[in-house]
Amino acid sequence: MTTYVRAKCHCQQNVFKIPFRTDSLPIPNNLCHCNACRHSTGQLAGYHVRFEGMPLSITTEADEPADLENLTKYQTSIKAARYFCSTCSAHMFWQSIGDAGKDRQYWEVAVGLLEQVDGIVKVKGHIYVGETLDGGMADHFISAGDKVLARYAQGEGGEQLPVGWRAVLKKASKEGQQSEEWIQAYCHCRTVSFIITRPNSQSSIPSCPYPDLLVPGTEENTAKAQNPTDRKWWLRPTGASKPKKYLAGYCACASCRLTSGAEVLAWVFMPRANIIDTKTNEPIQLEDENHRPKGLKQYISSHGRYREFCSTCGAIAFRWKIDRTGLLDVAAGLFDQEQGGARADGWFDWIRDRIGFSEDAIGNETIIGLIEVITK
Template sequence: MTTVLKAACHCGKNTFNIKLTTASLPIVNDLCHCSSCRHSTGQLTVNYIRFDGVPLTPTSADSDQPADLSNLTAYNATGVATRWFCSTCSAHLFFEVIGDKYWCVAVGSLEKAEGIVKNEYHIYVADTIDGGIADQIRTVDGFELPRYIGPLEEGKVVPLGWRNDGVINAKRDLETLAFHCRCKAISFTVTRPSAASALPYSAYPDLLLPAHSTDASKVKNPDDEKWWLRPLGAEKPTKYLAGHCACTHCRLTSGFEIQSWAFIPRANVLVSSESGASPTILNLKDEGQRPKGLVQYKGSPGIREFCGTCGATAFWWSEEKQDLLDVSVGLVDETQNGLRAEGWLEWHKERIGQQEEAVNKALVSAVAEGLKALV
């Protein structure tokens, strides 16, 4: 017996039928933390499941016609596997393994996850240097997930709280934090908070004040609190706020259930010029000054920026707060300060943004519970 599910991106240009053997459900799978997956997507972890055959046209549940992939961009950096993402909105949809000839689908693109997928372990945790989001995803549906330092086959696990302190301590005092996508077409650095960091105005994000249960006048931040600078209220802040989002927009423009953002003023995001001149402040509005290779998707709400070559999410911004950016934390150069970059970022522990919209409720709940358990 076969179960047929739809997989789709945010812009609607890509919808596919995916066939799964019903008896195999739920499919046990991993959460991958390898550097290649993270820097190719901009996410802290990725979640794919293998399906039967190839992506199919969505004309009917009985159709076995291979789908047209012309609205997807293929990226293959290793020769081992090809990542397929939407050329318009950046959603990662498929992971095609070349040698063994099988396909996997990004779980966040599926119309449902309950009863379909069961996350049971983490892999390649060593690549994060500090444990990454694996420290926050401790148990899913009551099952404790082991943290494998590499692939499952090697069998070596690391404990909760593991860190490669030798790497982290060696670069602890650097005054800029580097970010880059997998193909490195997009790279930039972030500087410590400065006087210019307090100039933007922004309403509160759902991460801090849930829109569905907070008076709209309060969400508008009438006191102009600089909530993105941390420690909050400090005379000389040294960090930026970071947190996770589970909204439908993030899920369908990334292909994954958890999008992790750091809130950083544009004045603190620097890009290098091809001429070798001093780095300049990132400009996303002027076509002549935008980083080459960065593709813009004007979906509702806001504007998403991603690498047109490897598909990595880089930024989200809006006309209302164009000088305060959401920066995709999966692009952090983890060799500097660890993937969570705790020397630079203060992670919000009380809530996941738009968590009420989650499709994979078990995974999102696991992150929420893990955050609250952090000391």
């Protein structure tokens, strides 16, 4: 027996029928924290689950392989290919193309793009946590429901790493002070490359409403969300005379989910003045067509809301609003783990008591489990 579930991206140029073996449901699934998953998606982990056979066409009743022409293929190694939506950047599929032999060649689909997750996928654990050098997002997602998640250093079944584990950061110790003042960010193919600097006199110039992460966008919060007292909420600790960090947190809104394929997307909220384009040595420019970083592709997810991603490897890089151009949301998966660890606690103050737009999350066991853990 086969259970079919539809998968679709935000722009809906890609809609597929995904075949799962009914007797294997729900499929226990691991979040992958490897360098390739983080830097090719901009997310802190990869959220793909294996299915039987090929992505199928939705236009025929019978099982027919789907046309993949609206997807861009990118190989992160000779053994793995990734397929992202050429328009909206959703990381639809991951394909094992390695060694010959049936079991080594298979497809996986992004969990966040499935129309139904309950009863289809069940979170089991974390793999390749060792590559984060600081535990990455695995330290934020310790258990799902009443189940403690496995935390493998590499693939499933090998050595496990305890919560709070840290590797020695090679670059930080080699370059000492220097890497304390800036940190590099890059996508897997290195088309997108920038550095961020510590908060300075420019960092408090923007005036911005609160994000949903800090002030949930309910009706009674309308006035408060406008930030009438002009708090510089992105600088942390709040109210410090010399803030050292930036606000970071997760978002579960449908736009984030369907433009990425992840169930939650991790963002860092930063002044544009502190994001330096390494090709020009100037603060990054996204509005001016002539000064935008080459190879960055734009997707308008709703009126005045822009998302920027690498057109070659598909990594999500930025999110910004037309009425808030002094501040950018930076995809947290791009930062150089060798400098500060994948989660970069030395740079980012992670909000743990709320996920932005958690009310919009699809009601599945995984997301409920993750939010419960965060709110504990």
